[in-house]
Amino acid sequence: MSFGNTLELVKAAQAGGYAIPAVNIVDELSMRAVVEAAEQAKSAIILQTSVKTVKASGAEPLAFLAHYLADRSSVPVALHLDHCPDRAVITTAVNNGWSSVLFDASDRDFDDAVRETAEVCEEAHAKGLSVESEIENIVGVEDGVGSDEIKHAYSVATLVQAAQATGTDLLAPQLGTAHGLYKADPVLRFDRVSEIRKISDIPVVLHGGTGLSADDFAKFISAGVSKINISTALKLAYMKSAQAYLAECEKTGKWEPVKMFDAIKNALVTEIGAHIALFGSGGKA
Numbered sequence: 001m002s003f004g005n006t007l008e009l010v011k012a013a014q015a016g017g018y019a020i021p022a023v024n025i026v027d028e029l030s031m032r033a034v035v036e037a038a039e040q041a042k043s044a045i046i047l048q049t050s051v052k053t054v055k056a057s058g059a060e061p062l063a064f065l066a067h068y069l070a071d072r073s074s075v076p077v078a079l080h081l082d083h084c085p086d087r088a089v090i091t092t093a094v095n096n097g098w099s100s101v102l103f104d105a106s107d108r109d110f111d112d113a114v115r116e117t118a119e120v121c122e123e124a125h126a127k128g129l130s131v132e133s134e135i136e137n138i139v140g141v142e143d144g145v146g147s148d149e150i151k152h153a154y155s156v157a158t159l160v161q162a163a164q165a166t167g168t169d170l171l172a173p174q175l176g177t178a179h180g181l182y183k184a185d186p187v188l189r190f191d192r193v194s195e196i197r198k199i200s201d202i203p204v205v206l207h208g209g210t211g212l213s214a215d216d217f218a219k220f221i222s223a224g225v226s227k228i229n230i231s232t233a234l235k236l237a238y239m240k241s242a243q244a245y246l247a248e249c250e251k252t253g254k255w256e257p258v259k260m261f262d263a264i265k266n267a268l269v270t271e272i273g274a275h276i277a278l279f280g281s282g283g284k285a
C-alpha cells in the first residue's frame, strides 16, 4: 500500500460517515503496534508525532519508518505532525516526507494567526502536504504545547471564513474537549460541528478524545467529525503495560526487554483496535 494522503483519507471518512483515527505515536514500537491494529481492523490510519517526539527521535528516522511501514502495510498509513506552533519544525516535516501538519496558531492573535496559516498552507501545499489549522485554543497541555486557559475563541462563521481565506484543509475547532485526562466532565460542543457542517464541507478534527464515552464519539461522528486524535490513551496503555511487565520481572527475577516490547505492543494493538471499532473506520480500507 502506498503512503497515505491525509486529506484524501479524511474526505473518504467524511463521505462514508466514519472517522479516521489519528494516533500519537512515541517511538518505533508504538508505530508498529498502531499499524498492526489498523491492518487487523482493515482501517486506514494516521500516525501522528508531537513536536516533542520529532525532537526526541529525529524527523528523518520517523519519516523513514512511516514510509517503510506504509509500503508494506495492507492499509493506507499517513504521517501527520500534531500541534506545531514552530514554523521551523513545520518546514522540517514538509521537507521530510510527512503527509500533513497541524499548524497550531492558537497562541497568535487573529491577524497573525491568519497570515501565518496562509503562509504554512502555501509552503505545505507546494510539496503535496495537507494542513490542519487551529487558531482557537483547545485547552490542556500536550507534550509541552498548549495552555489550560482559553486565550482565543471565535464564532463558527469566523473560523470557517479564516479557513477558506488561508487554504486550510482540515479544521480543529474548540469542541469542549481537552488534552490529557479530564478533571471535570467536559461540556461537549456537538452543536459547533453541526454548525460548521451547515456552512462548509471542510473536514472537522476532534482533539482530546481520551476519556470520552462511546456515545460521545458516536455523536461527534454523526455531527460530522471525520478525524479523531488519540494520544493520552496510547500513553496510558504503553506505560501501564510496561509497569505490569516490570512488576512481573521483579517477582520472577527474569529481565527480558524484548518480551516487555511484546507486552507493550499487544496492549497497544488492543487499545487502538478498540478506538478503531468506536470510530467506524474498520473494514473500510
Ligand SMILES: [Zn+2]
Pocket: 083, 138, 142, 179, 207, 208, 229
Ligand atoms: Zn490535540
